[in-house]
Amino acid sequence: MNVLTTTLCLCLALVACHHKHCSSGSVDIAEEELDRCKGLEMDAVTVNEDGVLVFFKGDQLFKGFHGKSELSNGSYEELDDIHSLDHVDAAFRMSFNESNKHVSLFFFLDHMVFRYIHEKLVAGYPQKISEAFPGIPEHLDAAMECPKPVCENDTIIFFKGDEIYYFDVDTKAVMVKEIPAMPNCTSALLFLGQSYCFFGTQFVQFDPKTGAIHGRWPKEAREYFMRCPAFGEESVHVDRERCSHVHLDAVTSDDAKSIYIFRGHHYLSMDKVKATSRAGTIESEFKEIHSELDAAFAFQGHLYMMKGDHVFAYKSGEPPAPVDGYPKTVKEVLGLDGAIDAAFVCPGDKVAHIFQGHSVYEVNMTSSTLPREAVFDELMALFKKVDAAMCGETGVDLFVGSHFYHFDSTKLMFRARSLPEPHLVSQGLLGCDH
Structure with missing residues (x-):
């Protein structure tokens, strides 16, 4: 039977099924x-x-x-x-x-x-x-x-x-x-x-x-509630920010289980409970910062964001609200001079771990005396520079380039002498297929 005959037979079958529900397999x-x-x-x-x-x-x-x-x-x-x-x-x-x-x-x-x-x-x-x-x-x-x-x-x-x-x-x-x-x-x-x-x-x-x-x-x-990657400007932002292989500038997870990811002029927020994502320009959500963060971490319902020699603080929520008295200098808030590469605070902890090149410092965020004191903690032997870092209930993730590396705890991160398995950020964290 040639292609034309096959097509004609199929068309006749569909006509015969008009106003009826014809089955093909189980669907x-x-x-x-x-x-x-x-x-x-x-x-x-x-x-x-x-x-x-x-x-x-x-x-x-x-x-x-x-x-x-x-x-x-x-x-x-x-x-x-x-x-x-x-x-x-x-x-x-x-x-x-x-x-x-x-x-x-x-x-x-x-x-x-x-x-x-x-x-x-x-x-x-x-x-x-x-x-x-x-x-x-x-x-x-x-x-x-x-x-x-x-x-x-x-x-x-x-x-x-x-x-x-x-x-x-x-x-x-x-x-x-x-x-x-x-x-x-x-x-x-x-x-x-x-x-x-x-x-x-x-x-x-x-x-x-x-x-x-x-x-x-x-x-x-x-x-x-639907995967429509070609729909609307925001959907284009979401798809691009999720699946890009460009390195992250900063990443953090707040107390409400939302992950904030910052890259260039854009951010992506992912609600891990509701399995939803939202994207936009940093300036649209965090007007005081404009773009290009150096680092970020969450602590006691606040998002702390480092840019140059300043720290910006926002109350977690939708939308995030600026905290009175900020921005402050990095020296006041974290006791350090110069830009910050990455930072994280683990859930329930009071210590912020701050990365500057090979060096990692500890800062007690519950201290009300400013400037706070930065205490040298360890040298990061595995990486010359970390782009971003995040700590959650399952451990610490360090982001370098388009990959991240998971450690079950902060102690294991410092003790490691060989790299754990690398994971693509787009796949392992953001659920993309490439």
């Missing part, structure tokens, strides 16, 4: 593949039993942060059984009240609710929403679980228009609120302990009990 082929990076407003979002995000749009779904769309009924076959139903209005995962045996996924379509365990419809479903969740309206906008202690009781939160419904799973009591500060959520999600409300292509993080929104919101979903 159904969508009639028109959707591109989540073109600004789709998702109908619903949830986390499945394996902890993978699932986004719904029309009769299709996306699994994970990247990948192609597939038909929803390829995974959840019965969603197509009632043809008057259009799309998934809302979805949530119930990980509580299940006798610790199963995790259920609930999908809401018009006036019906479907319940699945490992992509198998639970007996007795679908049901009317009014039967399964008495007091909850039909044609919902969004839904999410809110287990204890995030909420006072194990609760399902439903969204419709301006109203938010709190459904107590144990008592089936319903409380209705209107929270003016909250946008009208078209989908909602509890993910890694945080609550998110999506609308359009944007989202906010909120307190599920009060609806309070703190910090700088909204943000773009394509920057955080």
